Amino acid sequence: MEPDWEGPLGEAYARAMTYLQNLPERPVGASAAASELRRRLGGELPQGPGNPTQIIEALADGVEGGLVATGSGRFFGFVIGGATPASLAADWLATVWDQNAGLYAAAPAAAVVEEIAAEWLVELFGLPAQTSVGFVTGGQMANFTALAAARYDVLRKAGWDVEADGLIGAPAIRVLVGAERHDTVDRALRFLGLGTRCMVPIAVDGQGRMRPDALAPELGQGPTIVCAQAGNVNTGAIDPLDDICELATDAWVHVDGAFGLWSTVGTPIRGIEKADSWATDAHKWLNVPYDSGLVFTAHPEAHRAAMSVRASYLIHDAEKRDPLDYNPEFSRRARGIAVYAAIRALGRSGIVELVDRCCAMASRFAEQLREAGADVLNDVTLNQVLVRLGDDDLTRRVVTAVQQEGTAWASGTTWHGRAAMRISVSNWTTSAIDVDRSVEAITRCVEIEQARSTQG
Numbered sequence: 001m002e003p004d005w006e007g008p009l010g011e012a013y014a015r016a017m018t019y020l021q022n023l024p025e026r027p028v029g030a031s032a033a034a035s036e037l038r039r040r041l042g043g044e045l046p047q048g049p050g051n052p053t054q055i056i057e058a059l060a061d062g063v064e065g066g067l068v069a070t071g072s073g074r075f076f077g078f079v080i081g082g083a084t085p086a087s088l089a090a091d092w093l094a095t096v097w098d099q100n101a102g103l104y105a106a107a108p109a110a111a112v113v114e115e116i117a118a119e120w121l122v123e124l125f126g127l128p129a130q131t132s133v134g135f136v137t138g139g140q141m142a143n144f145t146a147l148a149a150a151r152y153d154v155l156r157k158a159g160w161d162v163e164a165d166g167l168i169g170a171p172a173i174r175v176l177v178g179a180e181r182h183d184t185v186d187r188a189l190r191f192l193g194l195g196t197r198c199m200v201p202i203a204v205d206g207q208g209r210m211r212p213d214a215l216a217p218e219l220g221q222g223p224t225i226v227c228a229q230a231g232n233v234n235t236g237a238i239d240p241l242d243d244i245c246e247l248a249t250d251a252w253v254h255v256d257g258a259f260g261l262w263s264t265v266g267t268p269i270r271g272i273e274k275a276d277s278w279a280t281d282a283h284k285w286l287n288v289p290y291d292s293g294l295v296f297t298a299h300p301e302a303h304r305a306a307m308s309v310r311a312s313y314l315i316h317d318a319e320k321r322d323p324l325d326y327n328p329e330f331s332r333r334a335r336g337i338a339v340y341a342a343i344r345a346l347g348r349s350g351i352v353e354l355v356d357r358c359c360a361m362a363s364r365f366a367e368q369l370r371e372a373g374a375d376v377l378n379d380v381t382l383n384q385v386l387v388r389l390g391d392d393d394l395t396r397r398v399v400t401a402v403q404q405e406g407t408a409w410a411s412g413t414t415w416h417g418r419a420a421m422r423i424s425v426s427n428w429t430t431s432a433i434d435v436d437r438s439v440e441a442i443t444r445c446v447e448i449e450q451a452r453s454t455q456g
């Protein structure tokens, strides 16, 4: 039977173009309730085949109103980037080619594209030349993979082979973490069998940066991993990595730089190259489609010891890079292809401009919101703005109102015990006009909610 590619792919292309072209003006938040989405998309289990083109049409109709326009220049929730044209198109082709990028033998071009992208990334971030790289699903798995390598290495130095003997009976590992680390660090430690009680929280300063004076007394007490951070998820603050690495020479220093690492391309973070591993996301600030994370280690042997797999039916070649040696997946999508295209399309200067523009837009937000009477809580040194729009109750209500109003979308948080709106500027298209329109929408919502409060 001749497959009909034209029908469903043509429909998908048409829907894609409509979506992308309307992105700058469509409401940013979702409007459909879960019950409505279930009704539109649900129904009986299909008992037989359907027409692929009609399925694509029905799917695209069904999700309408349930999509959050995270690719919009006025989406500021969590830390989520959009997708650049080159990375999106390359990602489509990665799907069309449908390569299993685990093994060189199964996907030579995908393996080489990733090898090249890996070299470019190491150069962009200024990491040591021997740095090993893995293409994972996100920051969570990047932290997991790096910490698996760290677990192997600190125990190897203590005379214990964790890959063979596991953790039962192993020397204890102390994991020194900033008090404001990202929750994925805790989760990675759970996945790794270390558990969250292995963590020793290290005091941070007012912006969430690990304090070297608080770290120093905790060092030198057996196998130790230090989890530092480049880019606090609330404030954007970057830990003093140079000081941390100088102090923790006997420990494995991991840097969670899910978004902050990208800032080192234009404004080098001092001492970053002295760490032992780094995690970052391509789906955040590089604006590559989901899902795409990156893990780097300065110790390829430890990285491979923790991740690699050999089986009798697999084909390996000492001269070739098998991606599965560097990530926890076995079979997997060739997600490095989109990363490669993104880097080629932006180049070093494009990445620097993208990051600088987002930071400038975050500053613009802070300035304008301050002028409008809001309270900016953090030092806006990167792309994150924490703003308070009245008391806790009013702030929370405004966050909800802004999400419903549709001009822009930002999420809420509780920071140092106080409710705040979190604004993260991570999209490659965000312009001054987007910021101005968003500030207007936020101020309007504040006025409406304030009026509602006085009415009781």
Ligand SMILES: *Cc1c(COP(=O)(O)O)cnc(C)c1O
Binding pocket: 079, 137, 138, 139, 140, 141, 182, 184, 231, 232, 233, 256, 257, 258, 259, 281, 293
């Ligand atoms: C987003 C983020 C993560 C988790 O990354 P995912 O891609 O969502 O898995 C980890 N650390 C920090 C600092 C982050 O901002």
